Amino acid sequence: MIEFRDVYKNYGQNRALKGISFKAESGDILGFLGPNGAGKSTALNILTGYLSATAGEAYVDGISIFENPVEAKKRIGFLPELPPLYPDMKVGEYLSFVYDLKGCKLPRKQHIKEICEVVKIADVEGRLIKNLSKGYRQRVGIAQALIGNPKVLVFDEPTVGLDPKQIIEIRNLVKLLGKEHTIIISSHVLPEVQQVCSRVVVINEGSIVADEPIETLAEAVSGPRRLIAKICGPEAEVLKTLSAVSAIRSAEVIGKQDADSISYIIESDDRIDARKPLFSALAAKGFPLIGLEGVEMSLEDVFVRLVSKKEERTRGRERKAH
Amino acid sequence: MFAIYKRELKGYFIAPIGYLFTANFLAISGLLFSICTLQRQSESSVADYFRYLIYAFAILLPLLTMKSLSEERKTKSEQLLMTSPVSVGGMIVGKYLASLTVFAAVLACNSLNFLLLERYGDPNFRLIFSSLLCLFFIGALFLAIGIFFSSLTEDTLIAAIGSIDVIFVMLAVHFLSDISISWVKKAVDWISILARYEPFTYGILDITSIIYYVTVAAVFLFLAVRVYERRRWA
Numbered sequence: 001m002i003e004f005r006d007v008y009k010n011y012g013q014n015r016a017l018k019g020i021s022f023k024a025e026s027g028d029i030l031g032f033l034g035p036n037g038a039g040k041s042t043a044l045n046i047l048t049g050y051l052s053a054t055a056g057e058a059y060v061d062g063i064s065i066f067e068n069p070v071e072a073k074k075r076i077g078f079l080p081e082l083p084p085l086y087p088d089m090k091v092g093e094y095l096s097f098v099y100d101l102k103g104c105k106l107p108r109k110q111h112i113k114e115i116c117e118v119v120k121i122a123d124v125e126g127r128l129i130k131n132l133s134k135g136y137r138q139r140v141g142i143a144q145a146l147i148g149n150p151k152v153l154v155f156d157e158p159t160v161g162l163d164p165k166q167i168i169e170i171r172n173l174v175k176l177l178g179k180e181h182t183i184i185i186s187s188h189v190l191p192e193v194q195q196v197c198s199r200v201v202v203i204n205e206g207s208i209v210a211d212e213p214i215e216t217l218a219e220a221v222s223g224p225r226r227l228i229a230k231i232c233g234p235e236a237e238v239l240k241t242l243s244a245v246s247a248i249r250s251a252e253v254i255g256k257q258d259a260d261s262i263s264y265i266i267e268s269d270d271r272i273d274a275r276k277p278l279f280s281a282l283a284a285k286g287f288p289l290i291g292l293e294g295v296e297m298s299l300e301d302v303f304v305r306l307v308s309k310k311e312e313r314t315r316g317r318e319r320k321a322h
Numbered sequence: 323m324f325a326i327y328k329r330e331l332k333g334y335f336i337a338p339i340g341y342l343f344t345a346n347f348l349a350i351s352g353l354l355f356s357i358c359t360l361q362r363q364s365e366s367s368v369a370d371y372f373r374y375l376i377y378a379f380a381i382l383l384p385l386l387t388m389k390s391l392s393e394e395r396k397t398k399s400e401q402l403l404m405t406s407p408v409s410v411g412g413m414i415v416g417k418y419l420a421s422l423t424v425f426a427a428v429l430a431c432n433s434l435n436f437l438l439l440e441r442y443g444d445p446n447f448r449l450i451f452s453s454l455l456c457l458f459f460i461g462a463l464f465l466a467i468g469i470f471f472s473s474l475t476e477d478t479l480i481a482a483i484g485s486i487d488v489i490f491v492m493l494a495v496h497f498l499s500d501i502s503i504s505w506v507k508k509a510v511d512w513i514s515i516l517a518r519y520e521p522f523t524y525g526i527l528d529i530t531s532i533i534y535y536v537t538v539a540a541v542f543l544f545l546a547v548r549v550y551e552r553r554r555w556a
Contacts, residue, residue, distance in 0.1 A: 011556070048405040052555045073407040084402035086329075088336045100325030101406045144402065 001026045001182045002047065002152060007056030009042050009206075016042045018206040019056070024199070026151075029178040031197030031214070032186035033302075039206040040186040041081055044156050047184070048078040060152055074102070077150040077181075081157050083141025087130030091121060091140055094129060095147060102148040111147070119143045119173060135166035142173065153177060155185045159192060171196050190302060193217070202302070217302070225268050227275070230291035231282060232260045238287055242266065245281045247274040261290055323408060326416030327423075330390070334424050343386050347428050350378045355435045360442070368445070369523040372453045376516065379457075379464050380489040386424060387468025388482035390417045391546070396476040410550045414469060414543055421465045429458060449525040456522035459535040460515060464489050466539035466546075473546040 002024040009017040017039050024030040034040050045051040047058055049069045058065045065072040086094055095112045104111065116122040119139045124132060129140060138158060145153055155174065159167045174185060174196050187193050193200050193214075200217050202210040210216075231238050235253060242251040242264065251266045268274035275292065282289050334340030358371035391414070394400035403413050433454060439445040464485075471485040472478075496516040499507050511517040518535070521528035 045401075050401055050405050050554070070407045070409065073405060076405070078401070078405045080398065080401045080405075082398045082401075084397075084399040086333075086399055087397075088333070089329075097325060097329050098402070098406075100328070101403070101408060103407060 001028070001061055002030075002184065003057075003059040004043070004047070005057040005059075007043070007046060007058060008054045009039075009046060009051065010054045016206050017046075017053070020203065020206070020208050022201045022208060022211050024182055024184060026182055027178075028199050029174070029183045029185065029197045031193035031200040032184055032203060033188070033190070033193045033200055034186075034203035035188050038188075038203045040188075040203055041156055042206075043203070044078075044154050044184065044186055045080075048076055048154055049073050050078075050080075074148070075151050077145030077148070077153045079138075079141045079145045079153075079155045079158055081160065083137050084144070085129050085137060085140060088128070090126055090128055091116075091132070091143075092125040094140065095143055098144045098147045104148040106149065111149075115143050115146045118146070118176070120169075135162055135169070138162060138166070138170060139173075142170075146177070151182060153181045153183045155183065157186055157188070159187070159189070167192075225272070225274065226295035227266045227268070227278075228254070228291075228293050228295055229264050229266055229278065229289060230261045231264060231287050231289055233262075233285075233287035235262055237285070238262065238264070238282075241281050241285050241287065242278070245274065245277050247272050247277045263291075265295070323412035323416040326403065326408065326413055327420050330417050330420035331423055334386075334420065339385070339389065340424060343382065343424065344428050344431075346385075347378075347382055348432060350382070351375060351432050352435065354378065359439060368439075368450060369453070372457060372523070373516070373519070375457065376460055376519070377493065379461055380493060381486055383421075383425065383461055383464040384468045384471070384482045384485035384489070386421045387418075387465055387472050387485070388478045389472070390421060390469055391472040392476050392478050392481045396478075404550075404554075410554075411547050414473070414546050414550070418466060418469050418543055421469070422462055425461050425465060426458060429454065429461065446525060449523065452522045452525050452527050453519075455527065456519050456531065459532050459539075460519065463515070463535045463539045463542075466542035467492075470542040470546045470549070473549040 004020055004022050006019045006021050007017055008015065008019050020039070020043060022030075032040050032043065042051065046053050047060070047065065049065050049072065052066065060072045061075045063072040063075070086097075089097065092112065095115070096108065099108055099112065113122070116125055119142050121136060121139045121143060124136055129137065132140065142155070142158070145155070158174065159170050162170065171192065174183060177183060178196075178198075185193075185196060194217060197214055199213055200210070201208055202212075202217075239251060239253070242248055247268050249267045249269050251264050254263045254265050256262050266274060266278065278292075279289055334343075354371055354374045358367045358374065391400070394403065404410070408416075436445060436447075436450050467488055468481070468485040471488070472481040474484070475481050492515055495510055496514040499510040499514060499517060501507060501510070515535075518528070518531035521531065
């Protein structure tokens with residue numbers, strides 16, 4: 001459905017994309033994961049025909065976006081990072097304009113009404129866009145992408161700047177739309193990609209670091225768990241107690257919080273929850289545990305994990321082949 | 323393209339710019355008309371009125387086009403237009419035709435002034451009609467220049483000032499025709515917007531001048547398309 005073949009993009013002397021290739025099949029919800037400035041938006045802007053590539057090929061439903069852009073664009077609905085709205089228009093007027101812009105042939109009123117119901121903006125159809133909240137504006141942006149019922153939907157960071165409730169609503173909406181469309185969603189938020197996507201392409205500094213099913217990402221992030229614990233008691237004895245707990249791989253002091261307690265970073269092995277044995281060991285020695293929190297894995301950690309997992313698998317396959 | 327034309331045309335009258343343009347155009351034109359014709363009461367002064375109006379166009383028309391592309395670029399709404407199944411050419415022509423429609427409508431309203439002359443004298447309507455036609459094409463050229471400058475920047479003020487400057491330079495070229503070197507005079511007369519207007523002041527519909535205005539307008543629109551294409555590849 002979507003194919004990128006060895007796409008390069010230079011901005012003057014800077015190389016934003018360094019020959020990226022990936023595919024999304026029909027029905028996929030593909031997560032495009034990477035930190036800010038990784039090249040996600042550039043790749044999506046090329047895919048949707050907003051930018052041209054310096055080299056390479058990009059296809060939508062078998063049609064080249066560079067050779068036949070008008071036909072390719074008919075198959076894509078795009079929500080850029082900033083929804084492309086006209087604040088001086090009413091929601092209904094705006095969607096009607098997009099309907100005309102896309103040369104849509106479906107029955108106008110019914111089509112727009114259905115979309116408004118799916119994205120839950122029917123109640124604001126008569127309101128000026130400039131008077132809408134950010135969450136509603138994002139929904140209107142998604143609604144315009146849905147006009148013409150395109151096979152492919154491309155959402156560039158659709159949840160940035162929204163409040164937690166709105167984020168959950170938009171994620172659920174993307175999952176719902178994924179039943180009928182091929183979706184590419186870019187994000188720099190790891191849990192978002194985990195929750196919504198079926199495949200993930202990880203991009204960093206213009207190169208693809210990993211292109212894996214979501215299960216592989218889940219495996220990668222379920223590696224050693226890290227906890228930050230605030231414990232009262234003498235540092236040396238607490239460390240001795242921690243090192244005696246078999247579930248704990250390592251423990252280090254990260255700083256003194258106040259006169260009594262010291263913060264430690266504790267790392268346990270894959271798939272082992274060290275919280276219970278940690279609590280029991282400290283309780284037995286009489287060292288109060290006054291705080292415990294999990295440390296979320298950074299994107300950089302995930303890149304390293306994914307790449308090492310990939311290498312492990314490649315080595316495994318090579319050994320089997322021998 | 324028609325969708326963009328329609329939205330742009332509507333946009334002029336959602337925001338105050340359409341009303342301000344119309345009000346200023348009619349006020350300035352009315353003032354010039356009064357000074358050049360009603361107060362002087364001579365036939366030749368109609369041509370003066372049109373000449374002064376061309377200078378007024380140089381300031382008024384860029385106000386109409388300054389937001390056309392620059393505002394879309396600034397607010398990123400151009401991403402919708404450029405990722406929809408419409409060519410860049412279609413987008414630019416749609417916006418250009420919307421500004422041209424507003425200008426033509428106001429010019430048509432403005433023409434009602436000439437009915438006043440009927441009351442006070444014997445106006446040469448052939449001359450008036452040919453001059454108005456020429457002014458329409460000169461306006462069309464200025465609007466194309468405005469669209470081109472609007473494609474260059476996301477700052478509407480720079481777009482307006484840039485187009486006003488270029489239009490004034492194009493008008494000022496006319497003063498070089500006083501130079502006695504014959505080939506310079508010939509070249510200036512060929513490219514000068516004002517020199518090409520002269521036949522119309524005698525009621526002559528000079529097709530070559532109209533073709534000249536249309537061609538130069540097309541060149542500026544083509545340049546605006548190239549600016550967008552270049553940005554896409556940059």
